Amino acid sequence: MPVPLAARNVSVRFGSAAAPAVSDVTVEIETGSATGIVGESGSGKTTVARVLVGSLEPTTGEVLVSGRRWAEVHRRDPVRRSVQMVFQDPYGALNPWQSARRTVAEVLLNWRVTDRPSAAARAAELLQEVGLSEEAIDRRPARLSGGQCQRVGIARALACSPAILVADEPTSSLDVSVQGQILNLLISLRESRRLALVMISHDLSVVRYMTDVALVMYRGHVLERGPTSLLLSQPSHPYTRALIDSIPGREQVSRLVDNGLQNDSGCVFANRCAYLCEDCLAQQPELGLIDGRLVACLHPQLVLEKRPLCSPSPESV
Amino acid sequence: MSPSPLLDVSGLAIELHGRMPVTEATFSLSEGSCIGLVGETGCGKTMTCRALTGMLSRIGAVACAGRVLLGDVDLLGLSERGWGEIRGRQVALVPQGSLSGLNPVRRVGKQLREAVATLDPGSDARSRSLELLTQVHMPNPEGVLGLYPHELSGGMRQRVMIALGLAGRPKLLVADEPTTAVDVTVQRGILELLQELRDTTGMAQVLVTHDLGVVQSIANLVAVMYAGAVVESGQAADVLTTPRHPYTRALLEARLMGEPGALIVTIPGNAPGLDDRPSGCPFNPRCPIAVKKCLRETPHLEELGAMHLAACWRAAEEDRDEGRVMRQVR
Numbered sequence: 001m002p003v004p005l006a007a008r009n010v011s012v013r014f015g016s017a018a019a020p021a022v023s024d025v026t027v028e029i030e031t032g033s034a035t036g037i038v039g040e041s042g043s044g045k046t047t048v049a050r051v052l053v054g055s056l057e058p059t060t061g062e063v064l065v066s067g068r069r070w071a072e073v074h075r076r077d078p079v080r081r082s083v084q085m086v087f088q089d090p091y092g093a094l095n096p097w098q099s100a101r102r103t104v105a106e107v108l109l110n111w112r113v114t115d116r117p118s119a120a121a122r123a124a125e126l127l128q129e130v131g132l133s134e135e136a137i138d139r140r141p142a143r144l145s146g147g148q149c150q151r152v153g154i155a156r157a158l159a160c161s162p163a164i165l166v167a168d169e170p171t172s173s174l175d176v177s178v179q180g181q182i183l184n185l186l187i188s189l190r191e192s193r194r195l196a197l198v199m200i201s202h203d204l205s206v207v208r209y210m211t212d213v214a215l216v217m218y219r220g221h222v223l224e225r226g227p228t229s230l231l232l233s234q235p236s237h238p239y240t241r242a243l244i245d246s247i248p249g250r251e252q253v254s255r256l257v258d259n260g261l262q263n264d265s266g267c268v269f270a271n272r273c274a275y276l277c278e279d280c281l282a283q284q285p286e287l288g289l290i291d292g293r294l295v296a297c298l299h300p301q302l303v304l305e306k307r308p309l310c311s312p313s314p315e316s317v
Numbered sequence: 318m319s320p321s322p323l324l325d326v327s328g329l330a331i332e333l334h335g336r337m338p339v340t341e342a343t344f345s346l347s348e349g350s351c352i353g354l355v356g357e358t359g360c361g362k363t364m365t366c367r368a369l370t371g372m373l374s375r376i377g378a379v380a381c382a383g384r385v386l387l388g389d390v391d392l393l394g395l396s397e398r399g400w401g402e403i404r405g406r407q408v409a410l411v412p413q414g415s416l417s418g419l420n421p422v423r424r425v426g427k428q429l430r431e432a433v434a435t436l437d438p439g440s441d442a443r444s445r446s447l448e449l450l451t452q453v454h455m456p457n458p459e460g461v462l463g464l465y466p467h468e469l470s471g472g473m474r475q476r477v478m479i480a481l482g483l484a485g486r487p488k489l490l491v492a493d494e495p496t497t498a499v500d501v502t503v504q505r506g507i508l509e510l511l512q513e514l515r516d517t518t519g520m521a522q523v524l525v526t527h528d529l530g531v532v533q534s535i536a537n538l539v540a541v542m543y544a545g546a547v548v549e550s551g552q553a554a555d556v557l558t559t560p561r562h563p564y565t566r567a568l569l570e571a572r573l574m575g576e577p578g579a580l581i582v583t584i585p586g587n588a589p590g591l592d593d594r595p596s597g598c599p600f601n602p603r604c605p606i607a608v609k610k611c612l613r614e615t616p617h618l619e620e621l622g623a624m625h626l627a628a629c630w631r632a633a634e635e636d637r638d639e640g641r642v643m644r645q646v647r
Contacts, residue, residue, distance in 0.1 A: 205574075
């Protein structure tokens with residue numbers, strides 16, 4: 001059995017942009033797994049999501065869905081059903097003129113999951129499964145709350161019984177008290193439907209809570225990849241360390257610097273890194289295995305041991 | 318706390334087109350302290366900020382009850398002309414959204430000089446602008462003066478917004494969600510800056526946020542708002558460790574601190590909109606411990622501990638029960 005979804009050495013370059021939006025990303029999504037993609041704005045998280053669901057063709061590299069490239073999968077091929085996406089903006093992702101029921105029924109009919117007479121009833125069942133209250137089923141998005149809209153988005157994704165759900169910041173536009181409800185729903189769906197989850201988020205606590213494996217991205221590169229709990233408890237990349245230390249209320253072990261460095265050939269993180277030394281400017285470090293995870297840094301040991309700086313200091317570079 | 322606070326908001330209610338976005342906001346703070354105003358979308362945080370900076374009338378809103386005192390000035394009674402003396406000089410606002418707060422077709426330097434000329438006419442506009450940018454730790458302040466807002470990163474724009482707020486050397490800075498749109502690593506720097514400004518200038522700050530972690534890291538006081546009312550307030554360390562209102566408790570539990578994968582404790586339902594606020598306690602439909610009284614009568618803030626206030630019938634009741642027990646023991 002091939003892995004349900006795998007990206008191999010995927011790079012994406014938009015138009016004539018100088019730097020690729022995503023560079024050499026490799027990730028495998030196994031049945032029932034939960035993978036987190038963490039990073040700040042512009043790090044390429046959403047681009048990876050779009051490549052994974054087949055809505056964007058990578059410039060180089062390939063994405064295999066059940067062992068086949070997205071490009072070879074026909075529009076009507078049932079394999080397409082197996083990967084579905086949940087979007088960041090729950091209002092924007094829904095048709096404002098369609099009720100929740102019609103939104104879901106449309107997918108059921110498009111994919112010929114049910115016939116026309118039973119579509120409405122099946123849609124209602126799905127909407128109940130995701131916890132949308134009875135009276136909300138026939139409302140349009142304008143009369144639903146953000147949390148309810150996100151539930152409709154999830155029901156729509158579930159309509160063709162996917163094996164993998166790619167959720168792009170599913171809770172970042174929701175209030176904290178509603179965020180928990182949506183995360184709980186995803187946790188229980190993962191169990192009841194044996195869904196594999198890909199959670200894209202800038203929020204480390206969400207990724208810590210929801211995923212087993214995580215990728216930390218920065219300016220299109222994966223800087224660290226491994227078991228989520230390991231990455232968050234013992235980060236080995238200076239950027240992962242900095243992200244964790246930036247959570248308000250936490251003691252700060254490392255600092256980000258701004259050395260004003262203009263460097264295109266070296267490590268992508270060089271201009272903010274407190275561990276910078278001359279070798280970092282030669283090229284982007286490859287991902288290498290250390291202590292149970294992959295990390296793209298020349299000094300993972302220093303970061304792991306929370307030792308402050310390597311010498312020479314950034315000023316002398 | 319000093320006997321007369323710098324800012325004293327009590328029973329503030331705001332009406333907007335026949336609806337009440339704020340029904341009862343009460344909190345106070347003294348010089349050099351920072352209060353975190355916390356709550357979810359639509360709870361009235363931003364409206365309260367508008368009242369503090371005299372910007373209610375611009376959107377057709379009116380403060381219809383309560384009072385807001387800054388020192389001995391009654392802010393609600395000020396005319397637009399009166400506000401000219403106060404706004405920027407006594408109270409300054411750092412509005413939400415750092416991009417929309419700046420004029421996109423004017424260089425940063427010009428915008429700063431304009432603010433300095435209005436608020437601090439005695440000083441040399443150029444050198445004061447530079448000083449302000451240095452004060453907010455802007456990298457390369459000279460160069461930034463000549464740039465347009467779109468040429469700056471989100472974090473740098475937010476620093477410009479804060480610099481504009483500082484132009485009139487205000488005693489009170491009201492910052493509306495200053496770190497919401499920026500990345501976590503940038504957020505850290507902005508929060509450190511606010512803390513530093515408080516330490517060096519002794520200014521007081523009202524920090525509006527929906528993130529309890531932000532409150533924990535820089536505010537010494539907190540006021541939690543729900544559906545237009547402050548429902549709990551007190552020392553941040555106290556409220557965030559021993560919350561008395563069930564809503565504050567739920568917010569703290571929603572922070573994903575537990576073991577991964579376990580179901581998260583959540584508040585059922587949604588916060589009520591402006592048109593469907595329930596009678597009695599606004600939190601009663603979502604409250605796990607509501608009783609009949611909560612459906613009928615609206616609770617008001619009551620002192621439950623040293624400086625710790627909560628508007629909850631059940632919390633007050635708990636205290637009375639404990640008091641009774643203690644008296645019996647004695």
